[in-house]
Amino acid sequence: MFCSDLGERWHSARIEPTIGHLDAASAGRSSMATIKAISDHLLREAQLGSYVAATEQGGVLAGGRRALASLIGHRPEELSYRDSARTCLRALLNSWKIPVAGTVWVASNEFGPNLDEFERRELVVRTMPAADVYGHVDVDALENMLQFEQPDFIHVCHIGSASGIVQPVPQIVEVAHYAGVPVVVDMAQSVGHVPTVTGADVVYGTARKWLTGPRGVGFIAVRDDVLRPVSVDSSEPYVAGQLGLAQAVSEVLEIGQQKVFRELAAIGRTTRERLDGIGSWEVLEPVDEPSALVTLAPPPGWEPSDVATAQRRLAEQGLLVTCADSWRAPLATEQSVLRISPHLDVEREQLDQLAAALRTMGY
Numbered sequence: 001m002f003c004s005d006l007g008e009r010w011h012s013a014r015i016e017p018t019i020g021h022l023d024a025a026s027a028g029r030s031s032m033a034t035i036k037a038i039s040d041h042l043l044r045e046a047q048l049g050s051y052v053a054a055t056e057q058g059g060v061l062a063g064g065r066r067a068l069a070s071l072i073g074h075r076p077e078e079l080s081y082r083d084s085a086r087t088c089l090r091a092l093l094n095s096w097k098i099p100v101a102g103t104v105w106v107a108s109n110e111f112g113p114n115l116d117e118f119e120r121r122e123l124v125v126r127t128m129p130a131a132d133v134y135g136h137v138d139v140d141a142l143e144n145m146l147q148f149e150q151p152d153f154i155h156v157c158h159i160g161s162a163s164g165i166v167q168p169v170p171q172i173v174e175v176a177h178y179a180g181v182p183v184v185v186d187m188a189q190s191v192g193h194v195p196t197v198t199g200a201d202v203v204y205g206t207a208r209k210w211l212t213g214p215r216g217v218g219f220i221a222v223r224d225d226v227l228r229p230v231s232v233d234s235s236e237p238y239v240a241g242q243l244g245l246a247q248a249v250s251e252v253l254e255i256g257q258q259k260v261f262r263e264l265a266a267i268g269r270t271t272r273e274r275l276d277g278i279g280s281w282e283v284l285e286p287v288d289e290p291s292a293l294v295t296l297a298p299p300p301g302w303e304p305s306d307v308a309t310a311q312r313r314l315a316e317q318g319l320l321v322t323c324a325d326s327w328r329a330p331l332a333t334e335q336s337v338l339r340i341s342p343h344l345d346v347e348r349e350q351l352d353q354l355a356a357a358l359r360t361m362g363y
């Protein structure tokens with residue numbers, strides 16, 4: 001039985017999985033129509049010639065650009081595609097004229113590889129204060145800090161890679177803009193998952209996670225008036241992938257983005273309620289955090305390698321989840337957690353199976 005009343009629709013648009021796929025945060029399952037949009041274009045490339053085929057699809061590509069732009073609150077012309085979220089960030093940092101020894105403020109859920117990019121660019125990184133033990137940014141404290149000091153920019157992971165916490169991005173943008181500080185948002189885990197019209201200056205993300213588009217397509221949107229000229233365009237576009245992403249976005253918009261976000265939040269709640277405390281595994285988000293990314297801390301005394309072993313044993317039982325090690329959020333934690341990220345077609349029986357398996361692996 002599907003947890004959501006969108007489950008049947010989402011499920012029937014996709015091939016039957018041979019595993020319990022609870023890992024949208026790594027890569028979601030693409031619909032058959034998305035796969036067909038990609039493969040049809042690959043065939044056209046061989047029939048017509050790749051450049052002719054791309055021109056022929058110009059209208060569809062433009063429609064996809066408009067749809068994605070509307071989802072992230074930018075104008076279509078502000079959007080560029082690259083092969084991953086990380087290359088988008090790197091392109092931004094390479095072309096943006098930030099002063100020597102520039103500063104960036106981040107939240108405690110910052111993605112480790114992003115910190116590596118900041119280090120490569122020799123930026124001084126400072127962590128914004130948190131309002132609670134979960135690591136939500138304390139917007140009032142931030143507003144105060146900004147009266148005395150302004151970083152060159154604020155960078156926030158809307159949702160990080162090792163926690164389902166949703167950062168209050170619109171509020172952060174509001175106080176940052178009041179102080180004249182631009183905000184860059186990593187939407188790799190939030191696009192297609194939670195509302196992403198935030199007013200931020202630069203946003204970037206990836207097709208393959210909650211949007212269930214293809215691998216190999218990242219996107220970045222840079223607000224025109226703030227940061228130009230930055231050049232973040234990819235020299236060699238993956239046109240078939242962009243068409244796949246366009247199809248995936250159209251499916252979310254067809255259902256209604258708010259409906260998708262509401263149902264994913266409800267699935268997160270159901271998952272947390274079902275799993276918390278089982279075998280001494282502990283859910284790390286508030287039960288009603290509005291995301292479907294759920295993390296579980298292992299029973300006391302477990303080493304990171306024990307969590308990796310648990311993940312492998314779940315895989316052997318046909319349940320796909322991630323062992324999220326501390327490199328994903330080095331400012332927040334030293335422990336490894338299990339990351340459960342079901343999409344709209346999750347079934348109650350899968351959560352029951354996961355709970356039963358965790359019970360045997362806990363205390």
Ligand SMILES: *Cc1c(COP(=O)(O)O)cnc(C)c1O
Binds near residue numbers: 084087111157160189
């Ligand atoms: C997955 C992820 C990324 C990186 O995306 P790629 O497309 O693999 O580069 C960046 N930030 C967060 C929070 C992620 O979860």
